[in-house]
Amino acid sequence: MEENLLEVRNISVTFKSRYGVLKALDNLSLNVKKGEILGLVGESGAGKSMTGAAILGLIDPPGRLSSGEIYFKGKSISNAPEAVRGHEISMIFQDPLMSLNPLRKIGDQLVETILTHMNISKSEAIKRAKNGLKEVGIDPSRLNSYPHTFSGGMRQRVVIALALAPEPSLIIADEPTTALDVSVQAQILDLLKKLCKDRGTSIILVTHDMGVIAETTDRVGVLYAGRLAEIGDTRDVLTDPKHPYTRGLVDSTPRIDSNSFKKSLFQIPGSMPKLDAMPSGCAFHPRCEFATEICRKKIPQILLDRSACWLLNDGEL
Amino acid sequence: MLVIIFRRLGQSILVLFLVALISFLIFRYVGNPVDNLMGQEATLAQRAALEEALGLNDPFYKQYFSFVWNALNFDFGNSYRGALPVSDLIASRLPATIELALTSAIFALFFGVITGIYTAIRRGGYLANIILSTSLIGVSLPTFLIGVLLIWLFAVELKWLPSFGRGDVIQLGWWSTGFLTLSGIKSLILPSITLGLYQLTLIMRLTRSEMLEVMRQDYVRFAKALGLSPKQVNYKHALPNTLVPVVTIAGLQLGSIVAFAIVTETVFQWPGVGLLFINAVYFVDIPVMSAYLLLVGVLFVIINLFVDLLYLAIDPRLRDSNSSE
Amino acid sequence: MRRFLESDFLYDFLRAPVAIISFCVVSILVLSAIFAQFIAPTNPFDPASLELMNGFTPPMEPNMYTGEVFLLGTDDQGRDLFSAILYGLRISLFVGLMAVSLAMTMGVILGLIAGYVGGWLDNLIMRLADIQMTFPSILIAMLIFGVARGLLPPELRYEMAITVLIISIGLSEWVPFARTVRGSTMVEKEKEYIAAAQLIGLKKWQIMIRHILPNVLGPVLVIATITFALAIIAEATLSFLGVGAPRTEPSLGTLIRVGQDFLFSGEWWILLFPALTLLALALAVNLLGDWLRDTLNPRLK
Numbered sequence: 001m002e003e004n005l006l007e008v009r010n011i012s013v014t015f016k017s018r019y020g021v022l023k024a025l026d027n028l029s030l031n032v033k034k035g036e037i038l039g040l041v042g043e044s045g046a047g048k049s050m051t052g053a054a055i056l057g058l059i060d061p062p063g064r065l066s067s068g069e070i071y072f073k074g075k076s077i078s079n080a081p082e083a084v085r086g087h088e089i090s091m092i093f094q095d096p097l098m099s100l101n102p103l104r105k106i107g108d109q110l111v112e113t114i115l116t117h118m119n120i121s122k123s124e125a126i127k128r129a130k131n132g133l134k135e136v137g138i139d140p141s142r143l144n145s146y147p148h149t150f151s152g153g154m155r156q157r158v159v160i161a162l163a164l165a166p167e168p169s170l171i172i173a174d175e176p177t178t179a180l181d182v183s184v185q186a187q188i189l190d191l192l193k194k195l196c197k198d199r200g201t202s203i204i205l206v207t208h209d210m211g212v213i214a215e216t217t218d219r220v221g222v223l224y225a226g227r228l229a230e231i232g233d234t235r236d237v238l239t240d241p242k243h244p245y246t247r248g249l250v251d252s253t254p255r256i257d258s259n260s261f262k263k264s265l266f267q268i269p270g271s272m273p274k275l276d277a278m279p280s281g282c283a284f285h286p287r288c289e290f291a292t293e294i295c296r297k298k299i300p301q302i303l304l305d306r307s308a309c310w311l312l313n314d315g316e317l
Numbered sequence: 318m319l320v321i322i323f324r325r326l327g328q329s330i331l332v333l334f335l336v337a338l339i340s341f342l343i344f345r346y347v348g349n350p351v352d353n354l355m356g357q358e359a360t361l362a363q364r365a366a367l368e369e370a371l372g373l374n375d376p377f378y379k380q381y382f383s384f385v386w387n388a389l390n391f392d393f394g395n396s397y398r399g400a401l402p403v404s405d406l407i408a409s410r411l412p413a414t415i416e417l418a419l420t421s422a423i424f425a426l427f428f429g430v431i432t433g434i435y436t437a438i439r440r441g442g443y444l445a446n447i448i449l450s451t452s453l454i455g456v457s458l459p460t461f462l463i464g465v466l467l468i469w470l471f472a473v474e475l476k477w478l479p480s481f482g483r484g485d486v487i488q489l490g491w492w493s494t495g496f497l498t499l500s501g502i503k504s505l506i507l508p509s510i511t512l513g514l515y516q517l518t519l520i521m522r523l524t525r526s527e528m529l530e531v532m533r534q535d536y537v538r539f540a541k542a543l544g545l546s547p548k549q550v551n552y553k554h555a556l557p558n559t560l561v562p563v564v565t566i567a568g569l570q571l572g573s574i575v576a577f578a579i580v581t582e583t584v585f586q587w588p589g590v591g592l593l594f595i596n597a598v599y600f601v602d603i604p605v606m607s608a609y610l611l612l613v614g615v616l617f618v619i620i621n622l623f624v625d626l627l628y629l630a631i632d633p634r635l636r637d638s639n640s641s642e
Numbered sequence: 643m644r645r646f647l648e649s650d651f652l653y654d655f656l657r658a659p660v661a662i663i664s665f666c667v668v669s670i671l672v673l674s675a676i677f678a679q680f681i682a683p684t685n686p687f688d689p690a691s692l693e694l695m696n697g698f699t700p701p702m703e704p705n706m707y708t709g710e711v712f713l714l715g716t717d718d719q720g721r722d723l724f725s726a727i728l729y730g731l732r733i734s735l736f737v738g739l740m741a742v743s744l745a746m747t748m749g750v751i752l753g754l755i756a757g758y759v760g761g762w763l764d765n766l767i768m769r770l771a772d773i774q775m776t777f778p779s780i781l782i783a784m785l786i787f788g789v790a791r792g793l794l795p796p797e798l799r800y801e802m803a804i805t806v807l808i809i810s811i812g813l814s815e816w817v818p819f820a821r822t823v824r825g826s827t828m829v830e831k832e833k834e835y836i837a838a839a840q841l842i843g844l845k846k847w848q849i850m851i852r853h854i855l856p857n858v859l860g861p862v863l864v865i866a867t868i869t870f871a872l873a874i875i876a877e878a879t880l881s882f883l884g885v886g887a888p889r890t891e892p893s894l895g896t897l898i899r900v901g902q903d904f905l906f907s908g909e910w911w912i913l914l915f916p917a918l919t920l921l922a923l924a925l926a927v928n929l930l931g932d933w934l935r936d937t938l939n940p941r942l943k
Contacts, residue, residue: 086544457928
């Protein structure tokens with residue numbers, strides 16, 4: 001079996017609050033293989049961004065990684081994430097305007113990143129920077145421009161160029177297109193896909209948009225209230241979801257085929273629980289039409305490598 | 318960008334005229350110049366003659382413009398106490414205030430920024446918390462109280478430093494300086510600390526909060542995510558963005574230093590323009606009051622203008638009046 | 643009441659030692675000032691009760707001529723310092739309170755008008771605010787004080803000192819109130835209940851006072867606390883400079899001014915006790931105001 005590039009094992013991210021210790025991530029495990037695109041989908045607050053932050057050790061205090069291990073290329077990185085930042089694992093944030101230092105030219109930021117990770121001369125670095133810009137579709141002569149002179153989509157391209165400059169093996173893309181116009185979204189996603197396929201770079205794509213998941217990812221993980229609800233090949237998960245929450249998500253996505261025009265848009269009743277008011281047992285059971293006694297009592301783990309649902313025990317959903 | 322500069326200049330000039338107007342109104346209409354210069358026994362004819370001579374019967378705008386014209390020529394009339402030309406009084410005392418203000422400003426800026434950066438980077442640390450707690454005191458206390466307590470401690474109890482005056486000064490042409498004598502420098506210490514302490518704590522807290530805010534920004538997180546070292550992240554990305562608002566507000570604070578100099582000069586009997594002004598208020602010496610106000614007003618407007626232009630130079634986003642959003 | 647007891651506010655308060663201590667200090671000082679007449683052994687403002695021979699008595703030591711003992715000593719004219727401080731506290735707090743009320747009233751009204759009526763009136767008020775804000779409020783207070791004194795005939799200057807003091811401090815602090823209220827007003831103005839009130843035919847000032855005002859008062863209280871602290875310091879400073887409360891009705895600042903003169907002749911208590919009292923007051927009010935502002939700031943949550 002092919003070795004996993006990234007292995008996240010049973011991590012929990014907690015923080016202390018007035019209401020006690022809250023778990024932003026609870027016992028989460030997932031793997032990423034070389035060259036694949038893994039999607040992480042869920043509502044706001046489900047913990048998708050937190051997962052990405054946890055991998056790179058960028059959790060904002062008072063949160064902290066309280067248990068679990070993270071392995072990259074076979075070595076543990078949970079205690080020393082700084083070592084892998086940039087040249088092994090890179091990250092892209094949601095808002096391209098806020099990701100770039102407004103007071104510095106983009107060329108300076110590119111060259112600085114390159115020189116941090118590679119032992120080359122400044123003129124070499126400038127050449128690489130220009131190539132980087134060309135690859136993302138920006139005129140290399142704009143090395144000396146400031147971030148505010150670019151449009152939203154172009155800025156995100158610059159951000160991608162920055163993230164790829166140190167040549168990482170894994171990119172964590174946290175809602176990279178949410179802040180962009182719909183027309184630009186597709187371009188950016190295609191660009192990301194192409195560049196990564198060309199280099200064999202893996203991507204963890206965090207988003208709340210099922211459409212993006214369907215278009216772009218090879219596998220997908222569904223997060224709910226800090227826990228992993230389901231994980232598997234994208235096609236399988238979307239066409240035959242094995243968790244009631246995933247089923248609800250899929251059903252509530254608007255579709256343009258003749259069937260859906262007749263029905264009204266489906267909505268899962270209720271809302272995702274807040275961290276200080278988590279239900280006992282399965283986090284989803286209060287909203288689940290199939291909930292049984294055991295769902296109320298015991299927190300389900302991922303069964304059959306696919307879904308964290310007690311009903312899967314019986315095989316059918 | 319030129320458009321922006323010209324607009325700012327225009328605004329400043331407008332405010333300058335307004336300041337001059339207020340100063341003029343005080344000068345002309347508060348109290349009676351004739352009474353003050355002549356006393357009660359003057360006859361009506363003598364009064365009328367003086368009124369003509371002073372131009373008090375001219376139309377308003379004429380009086381206003383001659384006031385402004387005189388001001389530009391540094392003629393502010395004569396003080397009610399002793400009939401000395403106001404401009405001479407101010408000129409002789411200006412160096413004292415400027416040296417004091419400058420020393421305080423440098424003291425405040427230097428230590429303020431350093432402690433601010435330290436307490437931001439080492440947030441939650443032992444020393445940082447101590448510094449923060451002490452700084453609360455600096456902000457809460459009135460300047461004069463700090464001065465008085467410093468005098469009590471260092472001048473009366475410990476007898477280390479002088480408690481009033483400038484010490485020996487050396488005359489360099491029109492300017493008298495206390496920087497070149499030991500007693501002059503010693504005399505400068507307590508007043509500078511008193512004057513600068515408030516500014517220092519302000520600058521420190523500002524630098525700290527700005528730095529913390531900046532460190533939370535995405536571009537700092539992004540820089541971290543890209544693997545840049547903490548030193549690079551803190552000093553090349555966070556710090557410049559922090560200093561921009563800090564410099565602005567610190568610049569505006571320069572004006573406060575001039576205002577609080579009045580208090581410090583009173584506490585230490587420092588022979589500057591501040592002490593001159595407060596005595597003028599006490600004895601209702603109108604020409605001195607209005608001249609001081611005019612000068613201070615001009616100073617403030619210039620400082621504001623300068624800081625605005627500085628901001629334009631530092632932050633490239635402000636240079637184009639239309640940058641793409 | 644119950645909502646208050648269970649509120650986040652009380653929770654945070656009880657867990658912040660700084661807030662609790664400051665609040666206690668402020669309460670003690672305020673109560674002492676209010677009940678000064680009952681606590682103070684003498685009335686220091688009554689010239690008849692003063693015995694010049696009592697002057698310069700150190701704290702807790704019997705006076706060498708009269709044998710009387712004073713808790714905190716006496717000043718140069720025989721006034722019991724303890725009483726003087728209590729009465730001085732009263733004046734300091736009174737001026738502070740009055741000045742804040744003036745600033746608040748003026749600022750809120752101008753803010754309401756600027757925000758609701760808009761147009762050239764709004765521009766004018768905001769321009770005025772901007773110009774005033776380029777100068778430190780102490781300077782403006784001094785300016786107003788100086789001008790007011792100049793306008794008054796010499797006989798009245800003494801009597802009206804406290805009033806002029808209140809006016810000058812109050813007028814120098816209205817801007818933060820106005821700006822905040824203006825902002826909130828402009829937001830509230832767009833809401834439906836205002837449109838409804840307009841449809842019913844309520845006049846502008848009625849809408850402003852009855853409907854908008856209650857909804858914009860929240861942040862005003864925070865500003866009021868902070869301004870109160872500033873007003874106390876401003877009053878102390880002006881009195882210390884000699885252009886505030888006179889010697890016959892001294893505030894803490896005046897007492898400190900007097901005390902400074904006697905520092906070098908050894909009568910340290912005349913300076914130190916009023917100074918320490920002011921220290922405690924200023925610190926406590928400031929810390930409380932700071933804490934209040936941080937707690938009620940939604941952005942930091």
